[in-house]
Amino acid sequence: MDQHYPLFYVFHFYLFGVIALASAIAFVTRKSPVAAALWLVNTMFSLAALFVMLDAQFIGVMQVLVYAGAIMVVFLFVVMLLNLGHPSELADARGKGWKFAAGLVGLGLLSEIMVIARSKLPEQLIVPRDFNEQQLQKLNAVGAIAQPLFKDYLLAFELTSVLLLVAIAGAVVLGRGRAAGAR
Amino acid sequence: MLAESLALTAALFIIGVMGVLIHRNAIIIFMCVELMLTAVNLTFVAFSRLYGPAGQVFVIFVMTVSAAEAAVGLAIIIAIYRHRQTVNLKDINLLRG
Numbered sequence: 001m002d003q004h005y006p007l008f009y010v011f012h013f014y015l016f017g018v019i020a021l022a023s024a025i026a027f028v029t030r031k032s033p034v035a036a037a038l039w040l041v042n043t044m045f046s047l048a049a050l051f052v053m054l055d056a057q058f059i060g061v062m063q064v065l066v067y068a069g070a071i072m073v074v075f076l077f078v079v080m081l082l083n084l085g086h087p088s089e090l091a092d093a094r095g096k097g098w099k100f101a102a103g104l105v106g107l108g109l110l111s112e113i114m115v116i117a118r119s120k121l122p123e124q125l126i127v128p129r130d131f132n133e134q135q136l137q138k139l140n141a142v143g144a145i146a147q148p149l150f151k152d153y154l155l156a157f158e159l160t161s162v163l164l165l166v167a168i169a170g171a172v173v174l175g176r177g178r179a180a181g182a183r
Numbered sequence: 184m185l186a187e188s189l190a191l192t193a194a195l196f197i198i199g200v201m202g203v204l205i206h207r208n209a210i211i212i213f214m215c216v217e218l219m220l221t222a223v224n225l226t227f228v229a230f231s232r233l234y235g236p237a238g239q240v241f242v243i244f245v246m247t248v249s250a251a252e253a254a255v256g257l258a259i260i261i262a263i264y265r266h267r268q269t270v271n272l273k274d275i276n277l278l279r280g
Contacts, residue, residue, distance in 0.1 A: 005184065013184055017191045024195050024218060028202035033210045040214050043195075047221055050191075054184065056228045059242050066246050067221060071253050075214060078257045082264050084210065102204035106197040113193045131235055149240045160247050167251035174258035 013053055020046040033079045037072055044068040055133065057141040188229035195222035209260050209270040213253065220249045 005013075020043050027039035044067045051060035135144040149157055195218060202215035224242045231238025264270055 010184075013187065017187065020191065021194055021198075024198045027218065028198055028205065028215065030211075033208060033214075036211050036214060040218060043218065044221060047225060050188070050225065051228050054188065054228050055232060056239050056242070059224070059228055059239050062243065062246060063221075063224075066250060067217070071217060071250060074253055074257060075210060078260060079210060082261065082270065084208075084270065099205055102201040105204060106201050109197050109200060110193060113189075117189065135236055144236050145239050145243070148235075148237055149243065152237070153240050153244075156244060160244060163251055164247065167254050171254045171258040174255070174262045 009053065013050065016046040016049045016053070020050070033084055034076065037075050037079070041068050041072050044072070055136065058145050185229050185233065188225055192222045192226045192229070195219075195225070207272045209263070209272055209275075210257075212272070213256050213260070217249060217253065220245055 023039045023042040023046065027036050027043060030036040030039060044063060048060045048063035048068070051057075051063055138144075139147060199215045199219035199222060202218070203212050206212050206215065224245055227238040227242045227245070231242075260270055263275060267274060269275070
């Protein structure tokens with residue numbers, strides 16, 4: 001893991017990391033859902049840049065398409081449908097006690113992660129160094145993911161389609177409302 | 184870049200958790216959950232450099248699950264809004280005795 005990265009790479013990695021972090025903080029402190037959603041889109045974009053820098057080009061594309069493109073648009077649609085854009089009636093962040101409790105939970109999780117970070121990684125899982133680059137060159141960005149997805153994880157992939165079907169059915173049934181269901 | 188990615192993941196995940204605890208607007212809480220899921224994706228991608236491309240496959244699964252979760256969750260929010268005209272979790276206490 002002691003590879004040497006060029007300064008250009010390191011600089012941009014930190015740049016996008018800081019943008020992601022700052023947008024995430026701006027996101028949780030907003031009270032209007034529209035502003036929060038736009039800050040979250042900013043976070044998703046900079047995370048997509050980080051994915052590309054970490055040799056996961058396809059995941060970066062999916063991040064932009066699925067998260068920033070589809071999921072956040074659905075969120076904004078719901079905000080628009082329910083007419084929730086006025087910050088006055090939404091200025092309902094919880095009180096002091098909850099904020100304090102949230103801070104405590106955050107500190108607890110942080111210390112837990114610190115403890116886990118000190119433990120050793122299981123050796124038998126480690127693949128040879130630059131395994132991913134070899135796969136990328138051999139199979140290109142999509143093939144390197146498609147191969148394990150459709151070979152080793154085929155069952156999980158098929159089960160995902162069932163999950164999506166259930167989600168579609170659930171969304172339709174919930175969205176139809178009581179009056180239509182009674183008919 | 185593994186250590187930096189993991190630190191960023193931890194920070195983003197904790198921000199998401201704190202957002203869930205602080206906010207009362209159901210839609211913003213949903214967005215916080217999405218932020219937490221994306222933070223975990225960053226861990227998967229960072230480790231997939233070490234352990235091979237299986238991590239990236241799992242990111243695709245996580246994305247699918249979060250898309251399904253967003254669809255169902257937002258449908259539930261719309262159904263609740265239809266009944267109570269609010270998405271403030273303080274006013275949604277049907278199950279409270």
